[in-house]
Amino acid sequence: MTAHSDETKQLRPGLWETVNERYPGSMITKDDFVPLAPLRKPLSESRLTFVSSAGVQPKGTMPFDVGHPVGDYSFRRVPSTSNPSDLEIHQIKYPTHGAVNDLNVIFPIERWQELAAESVIGGLTPNFFSFIGYNMDSERLERTLAEDIAEAVVADGADVALLAPA
Amino acid sequence: MQRAIEHRGIPTVSVTVALDITEHSKPPRAVFVPFMMGHHFGVPYHRELQRQIILEALDHLVKAERSGEVRFLPITWAQARREGKAIEEAAGRMT
Numbered sequence: 001m002t003a004h005s006d007e008t009k010q011l012r013p014g015l016w017e018t019v020n021e022r023y024p025g026s027m028i029t030k031d032d033f034v035p036l037a038p039l040r041k042p043l044s045e046s047r048l049t050f051v052s053s054a055g056v057q058p059k060g061t062m063p064f065d066v067g068h069p070v071g072d073y074s075f076r077r078v079p080s081t082s083n084p085s086d087l088e089i090h091q092i093k094y095p096t097h098g099a100v101n102d103l104n105v106i107f108p109i110e111r112w113q114e115l116a117a118e119s120v121i122g123g124l125t126p127n128f129f130s131f132i133g134y135n136m137d138s139e140r141l142e143r144t145l146a147e148d149i150a151e152a153v154v155a156d157g158a159d160v161a162l163l164a165p166a
Numbered sequence: 167m168q169r170a171i172e173h174r175g176i177p178t179v180s181v182t183v184a185l186d187i188t189e190h191s192k193p194p195r196a197v198f199v200p201f202m203m204g205h206h207f208g209v210p211y212h213r214e215l216q217r218q219i220i221l222e223a224l225d226h227l228v229k230a231e232r233s234g235e236v237r238f239l240p241i242t243w244a245q246a247r248r249e250g251k252a253i254e255e256a257a258g259r260m261t
Contacts, residue, residue, distance in 0.1 A: 098205045111207070115220065121224070160177050
């Protein structure tokens with residue numbers, strides 16, 4: 001860490017404490033750092049995947065269960081060739097007024113497509129991966145959803161992954 | 167999630183707007199943007215900003231030297247909103 005959150009301008013400081021107070025045990029805390037995996041090739045040759053907790057999903061797929069008291073531990077594949085108009089958002093836990101006008105503010109699929117076309121990155125995995133961030137059982141999330149998505153990311157042939165925890 | 171992917175040998179980086187949660191969950195690499203929740207890549211129609219944040223994250227993916235390293239971007243939410251508003255006005259969109 002180069003700074004502590006108290007010294008920054010996070011727009012909602014104390015978020016971890018607030019949520020953990022309301023839903024004890026729901027927030028993840030780790031004591032250790034995982035070893036860094038090395039890049040195996042230059043970015044311009046690497047296939048990138050994107051993982052998002054924004055609840056973005058292709059129209060026509062089973063909507064995320066935003067009403068379940070302990071959350072939805074499933075994920076959706078979002079084809080990386082999708083147009084924003086092919087996609088919709090199912091979630092109720094973060095402000096979507098920006099994303100409603102331009103999905104790229106939370107799920108920048110058009111920017112990914114441009115960067116791949118320009119060969120800044122080697123390419124995109126066939127799918128991106130999306131779930132909802134409202135999951136009150138962090139142990140279950142780690143045991144099921146996190147492992148399921150990690151396996152799917154490997155199966156899709158990703159060389160690098162960018163994540164956006166909404 | 168990010169740790170599970172990194173464990174499988176795939177380098178990862180996240181873009182976060184909640185630094186305290188990042189400090190608790192200890193992802194391998196993160197870029198912090200001081201933006202509103204749900205607006206990790208900036209504001210609508212601001213392609214350059216969206217792109218800049220992605221490129222910073224990719225650069226951090228390449229250059230971070232130790233697990234847990236967080237990069238801070240020198241941009242404010244107020245600045246992002248101002249620029250976004252100007253872009254929308256220039257395009258003739260009602261705001």
